[in-house]
Amino acid sequence: MNIVLQNLTKIFPSRNKKSGEEVVAVNNFNFEIPDGKLIGLLGPSGCGKSTTLYMISGLQKPTSGRIFFGDDDVTEMSTENRGIGLVFQNYALYPHLTVKQNILFPLQNLRGKDKMDKNAMLDRAYEAAKLVQIEQLLDRKPSELSGGQQQRVAIARALVKMPKVLLLDEPLSNLDARLRLQTREEIRRIQKETGITTVFVTHDQEEAMSISDMIVVMKAGIVQQIGKPQDVYDDPANLFVAKFLGTPPINVFSGRVQEGHLYIGEDRIIDVKGVPDQEVVAGIRPEGFVLSDGGPLTCAPVNVEVMGRDVSVVSTHPASLNPLVRSIINADNRIELGDSPVRYAIKPRKLFIFKKETGERINFEVK
Amino acid sequence: MVESKQQWKAWLYLSPAIVLLLIFTVWPIINTVAMAFMEDYSGLAKIGGDTAFRFGIGNFAKVVQNADFQQALINTVLLCVISVPISTILALLIAVALHAIKPLQKALQTIFFLPYVTNSIAIGMVFAAMFNVIGSVGTRRPLISSYGIVNDIIRFFGGNWVNWINSGSEHWANMFVLITYIVWNALPFKILILLGGLTGINKQYYEAAKVDSTPRWRVLTRITVPLLSPMLAYVVITGFIGGFKEYTSIVGIFGESMGPVHAKGSMNTMVGLIYDSLASNNQGRASAAALILFGIILVVTLINLWVSKKHVHY
Known part of the structure; x- marks a missing residue:
């Protein structure tokens, strides 16, 4: 019934x-x-x-x-x-x-x-x-x-x-x-x-x-x-x-859209075509990070948490609204952290942008 | 050890209570037992120089064989056996009803609790006035100026008036008045205890019962009463103990004659009997009667506890 x-x-x-x-x-x-x-x-x-x-x-x-x-x-x-x-x-x-x-x-x-x-x-x-x-x-x-x-x-x-x-x-x-x-x-x-x-x-x-x-x-x-x-x-x-769904929770950054690009801090992350220029909040799911030498997002490493199946890389980023940025990386990649910054590429489907004032989602086309 | 060093302090702090208990409770109890077993003990005789009382159980024999004792025992047991269940059930119903209503709850609680803070002799006199018939009762042509409120009510509904407590009244009528009074007098304490118990019951049991479409009477009998059983047991046990010590209520209604004018002493109880023996300077017999009463209360309480063990949950 x-x-x-x-x-x-x-x-x-x-x-x-x-x-x-x-x-x-x-x-x-x-x-x-x-x-x-x-x-x-x-x-x-x-x-x-x-x-x-x-x-x-x-x-x-x-x-x-x-x-x-x-x-x-x-x-x-x-x-x-x-x-x-x-x-x-x-x-x-x-x-x-x-x-x-x-x-x-x-x-x-x-x-x-x-x-x-x-x-x-x-x-x-x-x-x-x-x-x-x-x-x-x-x-x-x-x-x-x-x-x-x-x-x-x-x-x-x-x-x-x-x-x-x-x-x-x-x-x-x-x-x-x-x-x-x-x-x-x-x-x-x-x-x-x-x-x-x-x-x-x-x-x-x-x-x-x-x-x-x-x-x-x-x-x-x-x-x-x-x-x-x-x-x-x-x-x-x-x-x-x-923010409410997902463990570890989504990483949120303050960002801005400028001429069809999403910036987090000074890093130009992805193209968001058709979105007017404005201040936004960008959310990236922990599984949306990919370690990549040429990746657009640059974070300062803190430590690596090993969870067996996955590895969680904890880092900081000046534009992050949380104290720490937490990414989940497949444990197949052995990760040795040095003092050098980690660079991530971002999976576009794991990234959402929201209006800064209302928190409302802003849709953009993912290529 | 630290503890033993501190022990004298503990005793010091306890000493006021212990001294008082020894003087006013323990010593009298020992004395009572001693007096009960001294043949024909009398305080007056002792002062007169007669100190050689033989040991024996004569006091008990005299108490038990006394016709007044048998009447007093029957009265006491009747009062207990009838008034305790009635007052407990009434108190339960009133407490449940009081608990269920929201407006005026506090005001009604106060009203129901008033008898508790009122002097029982005063209440007895009011009850006596309610049942009292003023005029010449028992003559061939009674001349009556007031039938009392209760008779007025009976007459209003077309009934015949009853001689409740006056000269010529019957024993059952006396008993009825007395039990009404005792029940009414016992209600506030019981309601208070049961109401306290009810507030302690988790509301979710009632919500669960509601979800399960439980009829009201079943909520009362299967949920409220079992969950209230510790309080009910307490109320019943203290009710019986109080009932066996009933005395002031009779004085309140009948005065020191302990019965209507034509049958003095007919409503006497165990405690009344003890007082009578003391008044006639028979401390030995009074002590024996007190011990018998103690024995009865002990047995009844043990039975109560035994029954409640089977039916009280937790």
Whole structure:
């Protein structure tokens, strides 16, 4: 089932009555979440991604705008009737119930024609437990489980009533790095197996990029860009999106366009035909650097970080807006750094230019 | 060692409390036990020079065989067994309701907490006034100037007025008034404790329950009550202990006669009995009764703890 968000807006009244400043948590969000896809809502904290999720769940009411599940307008519908599954950031497992009782809980609430008999409920609970691979933990209490196990129980509890929509609020934030990697694959697998339209919230761009069918990048309540992870990465709409996606992050320089050429400092990097002369911010992805003796960008080397597969060359450049310029070079090239400057050629598709004032992307033709 | 060098300081700091405890708690307890096992111990006799009290359990025998004791025990147990569950359930419902509302929450909390800071004798007198019938009750043609507020309400709805606490009133009516009073008096403390417990419950459990379409009564019975169980256990245990020590409420309503005019002492409780024995200069018997009460409270509390261990989570 697809979810349509139409002009969705949430304004929180100000806490301090004197100042009267309202907080616009979500500003005019329009998006159609396609059926059966995994969508990542991504952004720094306070960007409105969780608020959006809670509005879809019904736990928060939008100030204006509408939400549709399929053809049904659910804007005014209470959470109880929306038929969603929600996994909370802290899981919110009932501490006094065993894992089995926790998973059974939503089923025991079913009334009327949906009411199930005991065996059917148990079957469903086992099925859900199997899906998240916690069959052997059913008789334990949540306090006897690790974070990752609790997380699975929470997912099982959300899935057991076969919701039309699954919502996950920062599902991996309480897990350690290794478990996070494992669990995100797990979420992807479960979502694919069940085909439930899933929305999850994260501030970790890597997490969102790695498992989402589509990502929505938000900032200060405003949607910055929506698209497939690779598309958003390769074609960021603005400086914020470019900076937010990618590890190591994109290198940004202050530059200028003059007579169809992009200059970073005094280095003439590439041709940007058709772009009027102006001050710009240039962003270069770390993988966009190629070591080249005749390359246009000249940096002062600092050191080399070896990461096995790749080598990261750390250097400085006077026009860089970050303290360090970080490039990723294939480890096939043995790199010995001397005191002499390193020179880079730049892959044009890995270089973006943005308006200096607004951060808006300036498109140019790549030959 | 540094610790042992510092130890005398620790004892010094503790000494005021220890000295007071020794004088006013430990010594009286030892004394009580001693007096309870001295046959026919009486402070007056001791002052008179009679110091040779035989050791024995006569005091206990006399207390237990006393008809007043049996009445007092029945009264006390009835008061506890009826008032504690009622007040606990009422307090739970009120606390949940108070927790759920936003406007006027603080004001209502204050109102519900008022009985706690009010003198219980004063409350008892107000309750007595509410149930008091003024006039000649029990004569062939009663001449009555006031039926009391409660009877006025009953009569307003077309019921027959009840002789609650006056001469000729029945035991169940006395009991009803007393339990109403005790429940009302016990509510504020329980509400306060339970409200504190409710604020401590993570709101997300309720949001999760909402997402799972949990009906309201089920939220209460399956989430709120279990998560509140430590507080509920505390409230029930202290309720029973307080109930077994019930005394002032009876004085508040019936006065020192501990019952309506025609049946003095009929509403007496264990603590009342201890007072009576002291008043009649039977310290030995009073001590024995106190020890019996202590034993009962101990057993009931142990049962409470045993039950709560099974049902209290965490």
